[in-house]
Amino acid sequence: MGADILVVEDEPAIQDLVAVNLLRAGYQVRKAFSAEEAQLEIKATLPDLILLDWMLPGMSGIDLARRLRLEPRTRDLPIIMLTARSGEVDKVVGLETGADDFVTKPFSPRELTARIQAVLRRRAPHAAEEASCVGGLQLDPRTHRVSAGAAELKLGPTEFRLLHFLMTHPERVHSRVQLLDQVWGDHVFVEERTVDVHIRRLRATLAQTGHDTLIQTVRGNGYRLSAKPKN
Ligand code: CA
Numbered sequence: 399m400g401a402d403i404l405v406v407e408d409e410p411a412i413q414d415l416v417a418v419n420l421l422r423a424g425y426q427v428r429k430a431f432s433a434e435e436a437q438l439e440i441k442a443t444l445p446d447l448i449l450l451d452w453m454l455p456g457m458s459g460i461d462l463a464r465r466l467r468l469e470p471r472t473r474d475l476p477i478i479m480l481t482a483r484s485g486e487v488d489k490v491v492g493l494e495t496g497a498d499d500f501v502t503k504p505f506s507p508r509e510l511t512a513r514i515q516a517v518l519r520r521r522a523p524h525a526a527e528e529a530s531c532v533g534g535l536q537l538d539p540r541t542h543r544v545s546a547g548a549a550e551l552k553l554g555p556t557e558f559r560l561l562h563f564l565m566t567h568p569e570r571v572h573s574r575v576q577l578l579d580q581v582w583g584d585h586v587f588v589e590e591r592t593v594d595v596h597i598r599r600l601r602a603t604l605a606q607t608g609h610d611t612l613i614q615t616v617r618g619n620g621y622r623l624s625a626k627p628k629n
Contacts, residue, residue, distance in 0.1 A: 400424040400540050401446035401518055406436040406462070407480065408454050412503070416449065419507035424540040425514070433457035437465075440472060447518060449510075450497070452481035460495050467496040476521040478513060480505075530565040533625030535609045537565050546607035556581070557600040564613065564623035573620040597621060 403425050407413040410431075417427045428445065430436035433454050439445070448466075452459040459479060466472040479497040498517045501510060529538040537544045539562055544551045553561065559581045564572070572580070574590040582588055601610040614622045 400426055401514075402426045402428065402443070403514065404428045404430060404436060404439055404445040404448045406430045406433065406448060406454065406459065407451040408432060409451075412451075412480075415507070416510065419511065420514075423511045423514075433459065433462040436462060440466070440475075444471065444475065447476040447478065447514060447521075449478050449480060449514075452479055463495040463497055474521070476517045478517055530562070532565050532568050532623060533609065533612050535565070535604070535607075535612060537562055546609055549607050551603050551606060553603055554599065556596050557603065560596055560600055561604075561623075564621070568623045568625070571616045571619050571622045577620065593621075 400423070403420055405413060405416050405420070405427060407416065407429075408431050413429055413431070417429060420427045428439055430439050434456055436448070436450070440448075450459040450463060454462075459481075463477050463479065466475055466477065477495075477497045478499045478501055479495070480501050480503060482503045498521060499513050501513055529536060529540075531537075535544070535546050537558075542558065544553055544558070544561065560577065563577070563580050574593040577593050578588060578590065582592075597613060597615075601613055604610040604612065612623055612625060614624055616622050
C-alpha cells in the first residue's frame, strides 16, 4: 500500500498527468480541484502528503497551507507546493507557509516523484516505501505484498496496516489504544476489542506459514511483534 497522496489542482490536464504518474510510482491518489474540496478530503481521511497548487479558484493554496499548519491535526502534514511562478520571493513566501518543498511548473514526473519520496522519507518514514522483514516474514508497503519465502499471504486492508505498523515498530509493546490510534487513524471511534478481532484474523493468516508466533500477547498491556521467543 503506497502512501496516500492528495493532489489539489484545478487544472484537469495537470491533475491527470500527476495522478497517472503517482499511480505508476505505486502511490494511492486522491484528487481535489479546490482548497475547499481538499479540506473535505482531509477531514474524511488524513493523507500522508498533500501536493498543493498555489493558484486555485476560491481559497488559494497558500491560504490552505497556512490553515493546515494552524490545526493540531494537520500541523505535521507534509505539503509540497506546486506553482507556475519561479521567483525567489515566491519561494520564500511558499516556504514561510510551512510547505516542505516547492515544485515549479512545468516539472518532470520523475522530479516530482523524487521530491515526494524525499519529503516522505524525512517527514513520514512510515509511508516511505522500504520493505520490512522480521523473522523471515516480509512486507512490502509499495506492492502491498506480504510473503514468507516463496509463499504469499493474503491479508485484508486492516490486517495489512496492523502488520505493517507492528513490523515497523518491533519489540515494543503497543496497547490497544495505541494500535487504534496508529492503525485505525484519527477520529475513528471503534472499541478496543476490535483490535483483538483483527489480531486474531492476522494470526490466522500468518499461521499458514508458521509466523503467527511473531505476534505476542502481553497480558494486561497489549501486543508486541518479536522474532525472539516469548519469555
Ligand atoms: Ca491552478
